[in-house]
Amino acid sequence: MGEYPKVEVREGRALVLIPDLSRYMVSGRPEPAHAPVFYNPRMEVNRSVSVAILNAYMDYVGGGNAVVCEPLSGTGVRSIRYALEVRGISRVVANDISSEAVNLMRTNVELNGLNNVVSVNHDDANHLLLELARSGGCDVIDIDPFGSPQPFIENSLRAIKNNGLLCVTATDVGVLSGKYPLKCVRRYGALPRKFPFRFEVGIRILIGSLVRYALSMDYGVKPLVSYMDGHYYRVCALIVKDRSAALESLGNMGFAYYSPSTLDRGFIQGFPMPGSTKRQLAGPLWIGPLWDYEFLIKHLGNYVMDYFSDRARELITALINESSAPNVPYALTTELTRELGRELPINDLLGMIRGLGYHAVRTHFHVKGFRTDMNLERLRDLLVGK
Ligand SMILES: C[S@@+](CC[C@H](N)C(=O)[O-])C[C@H]1O[C@@H](n2cnc3c(N)ncnc32)[C@H](O)[C@@H]1O
Incomplete structure (x- = not known):
């Protein structure tokens, strides 16, 4: 195992060893990307909200015996939390390309007594996903990379089962929300705009891109929860593997518009081209609901644990509240x-x-x-x- 200083942290129900972040400071703040294995304490919010979402998903689909895959696991903290805190999981596949990460993950899985539930894998994420696709697939796939999830979407769609839950994190909020428009066009095939609601444009471009991959395979996408938290977007969506679901998703593709003089804003249905318009457009992007109201109200709300951080609990409350809003920017x-x-x-x-x-x-x-x-x-x- 790699020789670098480590410390124990408790997160949720897990106890994990992580690199001692006080050794990797930049401008007085810990920089997780400089550590031998990546652990970002701020992402507890993402992980706690995800624990709640996975529990709610199990209710929603009446699931049990579920196989979860986290192809980019770092310390393994997320996979371990899923194994400990989500009901109905029979197996979690935790994977990383870095051997330092895999070694630390093995220690952490052992530390939490999960050798029978969490299998640790050392591979490239895309290779693992293709292998899982061949061997029966997964009920839940969680893509939590550095930057954009784009390189892993296509194979995640191959590896996920029908009605499976695909969760993705994207930390390239600047790209998606209009800071680097041409990069967004290259990476996501959509033009963002610095509209006043540009952060919403960004998450809709992310979903729209996921939908376009899915459409090419005749799959439909139903976002269950979408949100932004500081430096990242998070989308958890149901993947429905049939043509009518794909057609329904296609009907939720289009463009966003905004007129600065009248403040008029909204969505125009139509993919790959909108109907004729003189308005400034952003897209193509997702124009359907960002949330499933029933999922949030009936399920997610039941899984907000008192040991989550204040921020995680506040965020879920804000999302539940917002999910009742009209679908306008x-x-x-x-x-x-x-x-x-x-x-x-x-x-x-x-x-x-x-x-x-x-x-x-x-x-x-x-x-x-x-x-x-x-x-x-x-x-x-x-x-x-x-
Ligand atoms: C943001 S970190 C993951 C954090 C983790 N999901 C969590 O919640 O703490 C991204 C991880 O992806 C790994 N990684 C990068 N490229 C990869 C690839 N192609 N295949 C598998 N793992 C990869 C890195 O080594 C790193 O540990």
């Missing part, structure tokens, strides 16, 4: 108050919109963001007394 309070010359507290604005008989729900994508079915130009005019 979010708006920022600042877009509406620019002409007013002063800011308006978001809760006052939401109260006012609701008082007028419309829906108004905060979005987790932005502290000043909300979704409403009220016409935004009309709302802006009302605020400035027109």
